[in-house]
Amino acid sequence: MSKTTTSDETATAPEEGDLGAAGSQLSTAPTETLANAPGLGVVGWARWFWRQLTSMRVALLLLLLVALGAIPGSLIPQTGQDATKVADFAKAHPTIAPVYEKLGLFHVYSSVWFSAVYILLFVSLIGCIVPRTWQFMGQLRTRPPGAPKRLTRLPAYTTWRTDAEPEQVREAALALLKKRRFRAHLAGDAVSAEKGYLREVGNLAFHIALIVMLVAFAWGQLFKAEGNKLLVEGSSGFSNTLIAYDDFKSGNLFGVDDLNPFSFTLDKFEGTYERTGPNRGTARTFQAAVTYSVGAYGKDKRDVIKVNHPLEIDDSKIYLTAHGYAPVITVRDGKGNVVFDDAVPLLPLDSNVTSSGVIRVLDGYRNARGVTEQLGISAFFLPTYTTGSETASTFPALDNPVLNLAPYHGDLGVDSGIPQSVYQMNKTNMKEFKDSKGAQLRENLKPGETMTLPNGAGSVTYEGTRQWANFQITQQPGSGWALGGAVAAIFGLAASLFIQRRRVWVRAVRGADGVTVVEMAGLGRSESAKLPEELGDLAGVLYDQAPGTPEHPDTPEPEVVPAEGAEK
Amino acid sequence: MTLAAATNEHLASISNTLIYSSMAVYTLAFFAYIAEWLFGSRSKVGRTAAALTATAQAKAKGPAITVKKDGGTAVLERPQVVVRSTSGARDLPDGPGAHGGDEQGDMYGRIAISLTVLAFLVELGGVIARAASVERAPWGNMYEFNITFSTVAVGVYLGLLALKKNVRWLGLFLITTVLLDLGLAVTVLYTASDQLVPALHSYWLYIHVSTAIFCGAVFYVGAVATILYLFKDAYENKLATGGKPGAFANSVLDRLPAAASLDKFAYRVNAAVFPLWTFTIIAGAIWAGDAWGRYWGWDPKETWSFITWVAYACYLHARATAGWKGRKAAYLAMIAFGCWLFNYYGVNIFVTGKHSYAGV
Ligand code: HEM
Numbered sequence: 001m002s003k004t005t006t007s008d009e010t011a012t013a014p015e016e017g018d019l020g021a022a023g024s025q026l027s028t029a030p031t032e033t034l035a036n037a038p039g040l041g042v043v044g045w046a047r048w049f050w051r052q053l054t055s056m057r058v059a060l061l062l063l064l065l066v067a068l069g070a071i072p073g074s075l076i077p078q079t080g081q082d083a084t085k086v087a088d089f090a091k092a093h094p095t096i097a098p099v100y101e102k103l104g105l106f107h108v109y110s111s112v113w114f115s116a117v118y119i120l121l122f123v124s125l126i127g128c129i130v131p132r133t134w135q136f137m138g139q140l141r142t143r144p145p146g147a148p149k150r151l152t153r154l155p156a157y158t159t160w161r162t163d164a165e166p167e168q169v170r171e172a173a174l175a176l177l178k179k180r181r182f183r184a185h186l187a188g189d190a191v192s193a194e195k196g197y198l199r200e201v202g203n204l205a206f207h208i209a210l211i212v213m214l215v216a217f218a219w220g221q222l223f224k225a226e227g228n229k230l231l232v233e234g235s236s237g238f239s240n241t242l243i244a245y246d247d248f249k250s251g252n253l254f255g256v257d258d259l260n261p262f263s264f265t266l267d268k269f270e271g272t273y274e275r276t277g278p279n280r281g282t283a284r285t286f287q288a289a290v291t292y293s294v295g296a297y298g299k300d301k302r303d304v305i306k307v308n309h310p311l312e313i314d315d316s317k318i319y320l321t322a323h324g325y326a327p328v329i330t331v332r333d334g335k336g337n338v339v340f341d342d343a344v345p346l347l348p349l350d351s352n353v354t355s356s357g358v359i360r361v362l363d364g365y366r367n368a369r370g371v372t373e374q375l376g377i378s379a380f381f382l383p384t385y386t387t388g389s390e391t392a393s394t395f396p397a398l399d400n401p402v403l404n405l406a407p408y409h410g411d412l413g414v415d416s417g418i419p420q421s422v423y424q425m426n427k428t429n430m431k432e433f434k435d436s437k438g439a440q441l442r443e444n445l446k447p448g449e450t451m452t453l454p455n456g457a458g459s460v461t462y463e464g465t466r467q468w469a470n471f472q473i474t475q476q477p478g479s480g481w482a483l484g485g486a487v488a489a490i491f492g493l494a495a496s497l498f499i500q501r502r503r504v505w506v507r508a509v510r511g512a513d514g515v516t517v518v519e520m521a522g523l524g525r526s527e528s529a530k531l532p533e534e535l536g537d538l539a540g541v542l543y544d545q546a547p548g549t550p551e552h553p554d555t556p557e558p559e560v561v562p563a564e565g566a567e568k
Numbered sequence: 569m570t571l572a573a574a575t576n577e578h579l580a581s582i583s584n585t586l587i588y589s590s591m592a593v594y595t596l597a598f599f600a601y602i603a604e605w606l607f608g609s610r611s612k613v614g615r616t617a618a619a620l621t622a623t624a625q626a627k628a629k630g631p632a633i634t635v636k637k638d639g640g641t642a643v644l645e646r647p648q649v650v651v652r653s654t655s656g657a658r659d660l661p662d663g664p665g666a667h668g669g670d671e672q673g674d675m676y677g678r679i680a681i682s683l684t685v686l687a688f689l690v691e692l693g694g695v696i697a698r699a700a701s702v703e704r705a706p707w708g709n710m711y712e713f714n715i716t717f718s719t720v721a722v723g724v725y726l727g728l729l730a731l732k733k734n735v736r737w738l739g740l741f742l743i744t745t746v747l748l749d750l751g752l753a754v755t756v757l758y759t760a761s762d763q764l765v766p767a768l769h770s771y772w773l774y775i776h777v778s779t780a781i782f783c784g785a786v787f788y789v790g791a792v793a794t795i796l797y798l799f800k801d802a803y804e805n806k807l808a809t810g811g812k813p814g815a816f817a818n819s820v821l822d823r824l825p826a827a828a829s830l831d832k833f834a835y836r837v838n839a840a841v842f843p844l845w846t847f848t849i850i851a852g853a854i855w856a857g858d859a860w861g862r863y864w865g866w867d868p869k870e871t872w873s874f875i876t877w878v879a880y881a882c883y884l885h886a887r888a889t890a891g892w893k894g895r896k897a898a899y900l901a902m903i904a905f906g907c908w909l910f911n912y913y914g915v916n917i918f919v920t921g922k923h924s925y926a927g928v
Contacts, residue, residue: 056889067878074871308770
């Protein structure tokens with residue numbers, strides 16, 4: 001890298017060279033100087049290091065490194081996105097996984113080395129913006145530089161002879177350039193003018209916006225909170241406190257008190273699906289009607305949360321992330337007492353919402369002999385049951401729901417302290433109920449149907465079906481800043497790329513034969529077809545005010561010299 | 569319901585017919601471009617070589633813009649603006665284009681462009697029919713993405729032509745790759761029309777994906793110009809150092825615009841679309857914020873958009889600050905476009921992420 005760039009260090013920006021002051025300061029881009037050997041002592045080294053860090057070459061290198069460093073994170077599974085995939089990967093590649101782990105390749109974007117690169121880049125950026133802003137302020141206070149001696153050397157040039165007085169021409173030029181919103185002034189025998197400062201403003205705004213975006217993003221990561229909550233239609237709601245969440249994670253600096261106070265309930269979930277055609281069963285809409293209130297005594301309000309349409313409360317957003325069915329089950333003991341009456345959310349297994357889960361009766365149940373026991377009922381649910389397809393639903397909507405139940409009794413082991421999935425049953429201490437033939441009891445129920453447990457052990461009724469929805473509740477401060485930064489970045493960038501900063505000089509002097517010679521020249525930072533066009537346009541207007549002399553119809557042929565600033 | 573489904577399937581088959589027809593017309597256009605290049609080769613070659621040996625006097629007479637103002641007294645001559653190039657050591661004239669000044673070549677070139685316009689319209693019809701058949705924007709999968717992409721790329725080319733930009737030389741190279749793109753689309757990537765999952769129902773999606781396609785098309789035009797620049801630059805270098813390029817290079821490269829012009833064209837195209845690409849990524853982030861609960865999550869597609877963005881930023885930066893004009897900057901531009909391509913094909917095919925339902 002360093003080898004190949006050495007040849008460029010001597011290449012100067014086009015505005016430099018023999019033009020001297022006239023071409024200077026047409027931008028605030030620093031010029032690359034050959035890296036001097038560091039001076040002695042710590043200060044010398046520090047200064048050298050700082051100069052290196054804020055040099056354009058190093059900025060470019062760091063920018064390339066950020067791009068390069070982002071690649072492995074897109075190809076190797078990342079803990080932040082899918083922890084199980086990382087575990088699978090580690091199992092499949094036992095030798096390489098520890099190495100990856102050491103290098104932070106399973107969490108690239110929060111790894112030490114990636115952070116180091118982008119922090120260096122942003123330090124470099126700040127180290128670049130501050131002096132450039134100063135420099136630009138200085139440029140705004142000083143006037144555009146005077147005309148170079150030989151205007152013929154500039155990239156765009158024109159000249160003619162006129163009978164008008166030189167002063168008259170200069171005055172007309174000054175007025176014209178001011179009208180065209182150039183910053184113009186008269187210096188000696190020529191008018192100097194400059195325009196397009198907005199380019200610099202845009203460029204600085206863009207780079208500052210990058211910093212704003214980064215800070216906002218980092219802020220959001222540190223203070224964010226994110227959790228999930230499953231709610232069944234019509235059941236008790238959610239209030240935004242830590243214990244109410246099914247799971248919760250937060251940034252390092254998030255405090256529990258930062259949770260916004262609000263609560264909401266799920267009134268109704270609605271899903272519609274394609275009924276015909278090759279995409280039968282594809283979801284068309286998902287929406288959850290909710291009632292929410294803000295603060296401890298807030299008024300109830302209603303809203304609808306859709307997949308792309310979260311509910312926003314202060315800086316919390318509530319997203320709809322999943323849905324499924326929750327059959328309403330009533331369990332009675334041998335005496336006919338209701339010991340369980342609730343909707344039980346089941347876990348969807350496929351796109352047609354074939355679902356499974358467990359109904360747990362933890363206390364209150366006594367068996368036929370009057371002994372306290374727990375019940376566990378394996379549930380398997382098909383929202384659309386079709387004969388011939390007993391093990392999988394054929395459509396996601398509730399067209400012909402069938403609930404298959406297999407009851408067990410004994411000890412569910414929920415007190416043993418070993419966490420278990422709510423959708424699975426620990427069967428170690430559970431015994432199946434048997435049917436009259438001695439096989440495991442298992443029955444298909446339609447809504448309203450009841451299954452009787454053998455020997456007076458009670459009954460299980462499938463009352464009907466409700467739906468559940470899972471909500472992700474996030475709080476990410478700073479997103480407004482990130483968005484504002486992004487918008488500023490776009491506008492700054494557009495100004496930086498589309499606006500030309502350019503200078504125009506108009507010189508009018510009396511020639512040896514007493515006829516006034518007008519010379520006009522333009523200089524831009526980058527070569528563009530617009531510069532000569534603009535110059536031609538200006539010349540045309542000025543020409544009308546100071547027409548060429550009929551006695552000398554042939555405009556003098558411009559003297560031929562090599563192009564100024566041409567790269568050697 | 570079934571009636572609607574039937575019309576949809578009917579529209580889908582119309583769309584397929586139109587896409588195949590456009591391929592046929594593009595193929596004809598392709599042959600017409602070839603004819604243009606072949607006839608063009610009859611013209612005199614060695615323009616670049618001649619210009620390199622020409623005197624400085626002749627060079628300075630080069631491009632000059634005559635400023636005409638209406639309403640002026642006709643007797644008087646208007647001042648002329650003399651333009652000097654500052655961007656390269658060489659101040660070479662642009663090649664005459666594929667037809668090489670040959671009349672018959674020029675005619676075939678015009679036929680080729682007419683055919684391109686026709687094929688573009690037919691393809692556009694195919695894309696619209698596809699959109700109508702699925703009752704949504706035509707970018708739910710890679711097949712639709714491909715056909716839309718090539719339509720927009722050709723549209724950008726024709727748009728530049730309509731704006732009287734000097735881009736006719738791009739024709740053959742563009743149409744060749746459009747044929748490849750369409751061939752890939754109808755064989756490997758074809759997907760029967762289908763619906764989008766609810767996460768894809770969002771107006772941010774429309775904004776995000778349409779600008780993404782447009783940016784891709786423009787970056788693509790820039791990349792073609794960059795490749796041609798690299799060849800032409802090598803050719804000019806060889807001539808300047810007294811080398812003798814092969815007959816093919818002499819014939820083909822000599823008719824392209826000067827390396828400096830190609831370089832400038834590529835730069836302008838890339839720079840012009842870069843803010844829009846920035847916007848595309850931000851629109852995507854806003855959409856992700858609404859759909860997935862976070863605006864940035866380093867999903868592979870997001871990551872590669874970011875990498876592409878940084879790569880193009882490197883390219884612009886290199887030109888603006890490090891003074892890397894010419895070949896080095898061109899390599900950066902090629903790397904950046906490579907990132908874009910990988911983001912499009914590579915990530916969809918090899919990497920799984922949240923975006924994968926936009927898949928194959
Ligand atoms: C964080 C990553 C950065 C990105 C994405 C970025 C991007 C850009 C872009 C797109 C341009 C516009 C190019 C043009 O005007 O043609 C630019 C210009 C510039 N950048 Fe950066 N940049 C970054 C960091 C930096 C750093 C660290 C520095 C200083 C060390 C810097 C200094 C400049 C300068 C001096 C210009 C040119 C100003 C001019 O044309 O007058 N940038 N940058």
